[in-house]
Amino acid sequence: MASPHSRHQTGGQAWFGLTIAIATFAASLFLWSDANAETLPEQGSVVDPENLVRLSEINEGALLLKTIDDGLYIPAPLMATDVQLDVSGPVVRAIVTQRFTNPSESWVEGKYVFPLPEDSGVDRLRMQIGDRFIEGEIHERQHARRIYEEARAQGQRASLMEQERPNMFTTSVANIGPGETIVVQIEYQDVARLTDGTFSVRVPLAITPRYIPQNSEYLLTSSNGGGELNVADANRITPAMMFPESEPEDFLRLPVSISVDLKPGFEMGQIASRFHATMVDRSRSDRALVTLADGPIPANQDFVLTWRPADETHPSAALYTEEWDGATYLLAQIIPPATLGADIPRRPRETIFVIDNSGSMSGASMRQAREALIWALERLETGDKFNVIRFDNTMEMLFPNAVNATENNVERALSFARRLNAEGGTEMLPALQAALVDQTPEDANRVRQIVFLTDGAIGNEAQLFSAIDQGIGRSRLFPVGIGSAPNIYFMSRAARMGRGTFTHIGQVSDVAVEMERLFTALERPVMTNLDALFSQDALTEIWPAPLPDLYYGEPVILTARLDNAEGAMIVEGQLAGSIWREHLSLSDTTQASGIVTLWARNRIRALEETRFQGAPPQTIDAAVLNTALEFHQVSRLTSLVAVDATPARPDDAPLQSRDVPVMVPDGWDFEAVMQRRNQSPVQHALLDENTLAMLRPSNAPDVAPVDSNGIPLPATATPRGIMMLAGLILMLIALIWMVANRERRLW
Amino acid sequence: MVRRLFSKRHRFGKGVHKDAATIGASACLAIGVLLFGQGAFMTAKAEIAQILLAKAWTRAIDGEIAPTPWPWADTWPVARLSVPSLGEHAIVLAEAGGEALAFGPAHLSVSPQPGDPGTSVIAAHRDTHFEFLKDVEIGDELMVELSDGSSVAFRVIDTQIVDATRSGIHPEGGPSRLALVTCWPFGSLIPGPERYVVWAERTEKANSSAST
Numbered sequence: 001m002a003s004p005h006s007r008h009q010t011g012g013q014a015w016f017g018l019t020i021a022i023a024t025f026a027a028s029l030f031l032w033s034d035a036n037a038e039t040l041p042e043q044g045s046v047v048d049p050e051n052l053v054r055l056s057e058i059n060e061g062a063l064l065l066k067t068i069d070d071g072l073y074i075p076a077p078l079m080a081t082d083v084q085l086d087v088s089g090p091v092v093r094a095i096v097t098q099r100f101t102n103p104s105e106s107w108v109e110g111k112y113v114f115p116l117p118e119d120s121g122v123d124r125l126r127m128q129i130g131d132r133f134i135e136g137e138i139h140e141r142q143h144a145r146r147i148y149e150e151a152r153a154q155g156q157r158a159s160l161m162e163q164e165r166p167n168m169f170t171t172s173v174a175n176i177g178p179g180e181t182i183v184v185q186i187e188y189q190d191v192a193r194l195t196d197g198t199f200s201v202r203v204p205l206a207i208t209p210r211y212i213p214q215n216s217e218y219l220l221t222s223s224n225g226g227g228e229l230n231v232a233d234a235n236r237i238t239p240a241m242m243f244p245e246s247e248p249e250d251f252l253r254l255p256v257s258i259s260v261d262l263k264p265g266f267e268m269g270q271i272a273s274r275f276h277a278t279m280v281d282r283s284r285s286d287r288a289l290v291t292l293a294d295g296p297i298p299a300n301q302d303f304v305l306t307w308r309p310a311d312e313t314h315p316s317a318a319l320y321t322e323e324w325d326g327a328t329y330l331l332a333q334i335i336p337p338a339t340l341g342a343d344i345p346r347r348p349r350e351t352i353f354v355i356d357n358s359g360s361m362s363g364a365s366m367r368q369a370r371e372a373l374i375w376a377l378e379r380l381e382t383g384d385k386f387n388v389i390r391f392d393n394t395m396e397m398l399f400p401n402a403v404n405a406t407e408n409n410v411e412r413a414l415s416f417a418r419r420l421n422a423e424g425g426t427e428m429l430p431a432l433q434a435a436l437v438d439q440t441p442e443d444a445n446r447v448r449q450i451v452f453l454t455d456g457a458i459g460n461e462a463q464l465f466s467a468i469d470q471g472i473g474r475s476r477l478f479p480v481g482i483g484s485a486p487n488i489y490f491m492s493r494a495a496r497m498g499r500g501t502f503t504h505i506g507q508v509s510d511v512a513v514e515m516e517r518l519f520t521a522l523e524r525p526v527m528t529n530l531d532a533l534f535s536q537d538a539l540t541e542i543w544p545a546p547l548p549d550l551y552y553g554e555p556v557i558l559t560a561r562l563d564n565a566e567g568a569m570i571v572e573g574q575l576a577g578s579i580w581r582e583h584l585s586l587s588d589t590t591q592a593s594g595i596v597t598l599w600a601r602n603r604i605r606a607l608e609e610t611r612f613q614g615a616p617p618q619t620i621d622a623a624v625l626n627t628a629l630e631f632h633q634v635s636r637l638t639s640l641v642a643v644d645a646t647p648a649r650p651d652d653a654p655l656q657s658r659d660v661p662v663m664v665p666d667g668w669d670f671e672a673v674m675q676r677r678n679q680s681p682v683q684h685a686l687l688d689e690n691t692l693a694m695l696r697p698s699n700a701p702d703v704a705p706v707d708s709n710g711i712p713l714p715a716t717a718t719p720r721g722i723m724m725l726a727g728l729i730l731m732l733i734a735l736i737w738m739v740a741n742r743e744r745r746l747w
Numbered sequence: 748m749v750r751r752l753f754s755k756r757h758r759f760g761k762g763v764h765k766d767a768a769t770i771g772a773s774a775c776l777a778i779g780v781l782l783f784g785q786g787a788f789m790t791a792k793a794e795i796a797q798i799l800l801a802k803a804w805t806r807a808i809d810g811e812i813a814p815t816p817w818p819w820a821d822t823w824p825v826a827r828l829s830v831p832s833l834g835e836h837a838i839v840l841a842e843a844g845g846e847a848l849a850f851g852p853a854h855l856s857v858s859p860q861p862g863d864p865g866t867s868v869i870a871a872h873r874d875t876h877f878e879f880l881k882d883v884e885i886g887d888e889l890m891v892e893l894s895d896g897s898s899v900a901f902r903v904i905d906t907q908i909v910d911a912t913r914s915g916i917h918p919e920g921g922p923s924r925l926a927l928v929t930c931w932p933f934g935s936l937i938p939g940p941e942r943y944v945v946w947a948e949r950t951e952k953a954n955s956s957a958s959t
Contacts, residue, residue, distance in 0.1 A: 142866070142921050146907070149915045618864050621921070637921060711857055711868065711918060713911045714848060717930035717938040718872050720789040725936065727783025734776035741768055 079112055081299065083203050085260040089320055090333055090557075091592050092190040092201050094120075099183050102176040107649045109152065110173045110182075114299075115204035118167040118489035120188040121601035123632045125640035127159045127173075128183035136161065136642035138632045140625065144639035148172065155649035159184045162639040165461070166605070167204065167489035169634070175649045186640075189597035194333065196517060196553040197312060199264065203303040204485065205256055255296035258303055262288040265318070265590065269310040274506055275301050275484070301484040304506065317584055321565060322595035327540070328565035329595040334556040334582055336527060336573075344576045346523050350385040350402050350446045352435045352475075353377070355420065356454035356482070358392040362422035364508065365483035369453045371511040372480060373417045376451060379519055380405040385446065388413050391431035392424030401439055426458050429467060436471035448475040449522055450498070456487030464490070465612040468497045476500040478518060496544075497612065501551045517553065524552035525576040532558055535567040538586075543602035559599040565589075600631035608636070789849065793875040796850035800824050800838040807894040822847040825854050826861060827892040828869065828927075835879040839869055839891075852876050852927075858918035861891040861925055862899035862949060866918050870928040873943070877929035880945055889925065889947050901925045901947035911942050923949040 082097040100110040116122065125136030136159070139147065144160060151158035152174035159182070160172045169186075176182050192199040262271070267285050277293035290305060297303070316335040321328050355373050357366065373388070380386055384405040388398040398416050403409050435450045456479070458464070468477060477498020479491040482505055495502035503518045505511055527550035532542060542560040550556060556571055565586050572581040607623050621637060628635040796816065803816035804824040815823050822840045829836035839854050840847040847853040852871035859865040871877035883889075889901040901924075908931050909915055916926050924946065931943040 140921065142915075142917055142924075145917070146915055149909075149913065618923075621864055625922075711855065711914055711916050713868075713909075713914050713916075713928050713942045714853075714855075714870050715911075715930070715938055716848065716870050716872050716877065716928060716942065717935070718789050718793075718849075718874055719938065720786045721874060722786075722936040723782045723789075724786030727779045727781070727786060730775050730779025730782065732779075734772045734779060737768070737772040737775065741772070 079254050081256045083258045088263045089265045089592055090192040091594050092192055093594050094188050097185045099181055100173045100176055101181045108176050110176055113170050115167055116169055117190050118492055120190050121597040122186055122188045122634040123597050124187035125161045125642055126185040127642040129157055129644055134642045134644050136640035138638055138640055141637050141639045144641040147641050151643040155647040157644040157648050160641045161634055163634050163636055165489055189594045191598055194555045198306050198308050200306040205299045205302050254299040256299050257296045258292055260290040260305055267310040269308040271307045274304040276303055319589040320592040320595055321589045322593055324596045328562045329599045330560045330562055331595045332558050334571050344525050348383040348446050350448045352387050352450045354389045354431050354435045354452045357390050357420045357422050358426040359423050360455055360457040365455055366422040368505050368508050368511055369482045370417055370420055372453055372515050375515045377410055377413050389431050389434055393427045395431050428458050432467055438473050450475055450477045453480045453482055455483040456490040461490050465497055468494055469612040472498050496548055499549050521551040527573040527575045530573040533570040538562050538564040543606050559602050600627055600633055603627050604635055792849055800851055804838050808896055829890045832887050833879050833882055837876045862923055864923055865920055866916055866924040866926050868926045873929040873933050880929050881933045883945055900950045902950050903945055903947045905946040907944045909942050909944055911940050
């Protein structure tokens with residue numbers, strides 16, 4: 001019989017045991033749910049208020065991002081860019097210096113998505129820490145990323161340069177200390193574009209926000225096993241954007257300074273910058289130094305510099321060579337005489353106008369496109385046929401088929417053009433396919449031309465390229481780039497695949513000039529079957545291959561690797577039934593540096609383009625990888641990485657990752673762009689997921705398959721061990737307890 | 748000894764009916780058995796599933812598309828992974844949801860098929876199917892048989908410890924690679940954020956049709 005005494009005792013035991021049991025059970029439940037939770041992407045729920053600041057807490061210049069809480073801001077890192085162009089002949093060497101400044105009190109990782117000229121040959125990355133330079137090494141993309149991530153984890157300063165698109169790159173800089181500045185320098189090789197006797201070089205500064213098609217309906221109908229379906233890297237090519245009203249007023253957040261050292265190899269006539277005020281120092285006749293007149297400019301409008309020779313009748317051919325690794329690399333630029341084919345009568349044509357009236361075109365861009373279309377419609381002649389197609393996320397054809405350019409029909413088209421408004425998404429594929437449908441493929445009397453007016457703000461380039469390659473037939477495609485920052489990579493590649501030429505209209509006042517140029521090219525005969533011939537033992541490889549058709553005012557530009565730089569080269573082509581031929585002596589060349597890079601860049605570009613003609617991806621990958629590694633080039637498969645051997649960040653200081661939001665291109669209607677995308681303008685981690693959720697507006701992106709950190713891995717540990725252990729302990733406790741009870745009863 | 752301990756505690760105890768002791772002990776026992784059973788069940792599930800999977804795998808090789816190992820299963824075998832040097836092998840399942848991993852290694856569907864260009868990712872639990880990963884060394888050969896009867900050989904080139912949210916694994920593009928993923932550290936009882944990755948590169952050796 002138990003005494004009250006022992007009753008007390010057992011009561012104590014019961015509570016003790018129960019507490020342990022419940023605690024253990026709760027703990028195992030917690031572990032179990034924890035393990036499950038890891039399989040899901042982390043959801044931002046609790047925001048660390050440490051990362052947010054109030055205006056009153058800021059006492060120095062820093063960039064702030066608004067959050068959904070009024071009065072609370074997130075500080076972001078600052079970025080300054082300096083671009084130095086060295087132009088000798090048509091060869092452009094560019095040095096881009098990016099200064100990442102960390103205004104915060106914590107260690108951060110800076111990340112900046114920025115544009116470069118399409119297919120620019122990036123071959124050098126240097127990181128400056130104090131007065132030391134650390135040279136970047138070229139590695140296979142994934143390998144480079146792993147080197148970078150290891151360095152980041154070990155607290156070393158490191159930088160990584162990756163290619164997202166041939167004209168879009170990312171630099172990441174790890175472990176920037178509080179208040180510290182890290183300088184990253186990249187170099188690329190470009191070639192000046194020559195049209196109508198005017199050379200031009202472009203420094204892209206703004207990133208065109210890309211529209212990522214959400215609807216896969218079109219994908220099914222269009223691609224014949226093209227490989228890349230949809231846009232897997234959507235979140236890598238849609239960088240964070242800053243609201244225009246959030247841009248600081250008293251200083252530039254992303255200031256860019258530009259200087260150009262111009263040595264074109266001839267006496268210069270007019271030198272002009274198309275969109276920015278410049279100062280030109282011409283103290284020497286064959287050299288000019290160009291700088292920005294009003295100091296640094298914002299990164300929202302591309303910089304374009306043009307120059308013309310003083311003597312318009314300067315030689316029609318220029319050859320540049322560079323010796324490298326036992327071979328001679330040649331860059332040739334040959335201008336066919338302007339009078340060639342001028343007397344051949346204009347042929348009647350069937351012109352299909354496609355005009356983009358999506359949200360990204362809203363504002364100045366739409367006015368330019370409308371003006372250009374009206375200009376072109378008024379230029380139609382009797383005997384021509386035409387049609388107009390407009391598209392946003394819907395599509396409309398003015399006439400069911402191409403119609404004769406009667407006064408009535410043209411009038412109808414003009415009023416259609418005047419009514420166009422920019423809104424909605426950019427579903428380009430169906431419009432392009434409709435334009436490619438040729439009702440009369442046998443019609444030899446008319447030439448068929450597609451004039452495509454767009455800003456190319458799309459991310460599904462690959463699908464469009466396949467559509468062009470498969471559907472082009474006898475049609476020719478003439479993309480007209482609209483706005484301050486069109487997607488030139490898309491436009492020029494589409495032009496090459498559509499065997500047409502690419503025109504860029506940067507502002508409304510350019511419309512007449514540029515459309516005039518395009519239409520002259522459209523109306524003149526085209527030079528076809530271009531070829532370059534070398535003596536038999538001299539040539540190894542020539543790019544581009546085959547040489548593209550030549551429109552009026554365009555030069556032949558080719559790069560070649562030669563085993564033997566002696567003898568002559570012959571360039572020939574066909575123009576309206578007659579043969580044009582030009583002999584050039586290879587002994588009469590100018591030495592220049594960077595030709596090797598241009599050649600390698602052309603080779604990579606040509607290899608990549610075989611994809612749309614059905615080359616197996618493995619073969620392309622292998623060839624691109626080899627070329628890129630051999631010639632030290634950043635490509636789709638290779639990145640440059642620089643690591644400082646000495647660790648900088650103390651072990652116990654955490655690292656935060658920040659994207660530097662890009663600016664909205666000039667002339668863009670921010671609201672229209674963002675409404676159209678229907679997702680947050682600041683898309684990926686500015687600081688961390690939780691803080692990101694605080695940004696205004698805060699809709700989550702719909703597509704986020706693979707982020708820059710690599711794919712998230714599932715939880716791969718069962719709580720089996722801990723459950724069995726906890727179970728055993730509990731059973732043991734119960735046993736001891738029971739034994740203890742029994743013992744007492746026996747007493 | 749036990750009594751001494753309890754008699755010390757009794758001063759703090761409150762008056763409760765003596766049956767509470769029995770109830771407490773029984774509850775303790777029941778929960779303990781339940782927990783242990785659940786753990787043991789997981790082990791059994793992992794082991795038995797592989798046997799059922801082996802059968803489904805032969806159906807896959809025979810050409811059946813998505814042969815589920817048991818009627819209500821939401822996953823099916825896609826490949827067979829083996830490490831000849833360790834004598835280990837396992838049937839790999841489609842999609843690494845929470846379910847598939849309980850039964851066997853799972854191939855992440857966001858990554859390409861083993862042997863295709865890009866990095867194919869296979870994940871499994873460190874305490875069951877991928878326990879052997881701790882013994883895999885650089886230079887070891889891995890074989891992956893696919894359901895079309897072909898087999899692909901890989902050689903281990905590196906091992907790495909990463910954070911689950913920052914894996915650094917980019918499935919798309921690049922040479923044909925295999926990443927075997929499991930939790931790190933081995934032998935730990937608590938799930939953690941770290942993952943152990945075994946990187947392997949395709950060797951040109953095998954691509955033979957193994958018709959049986």
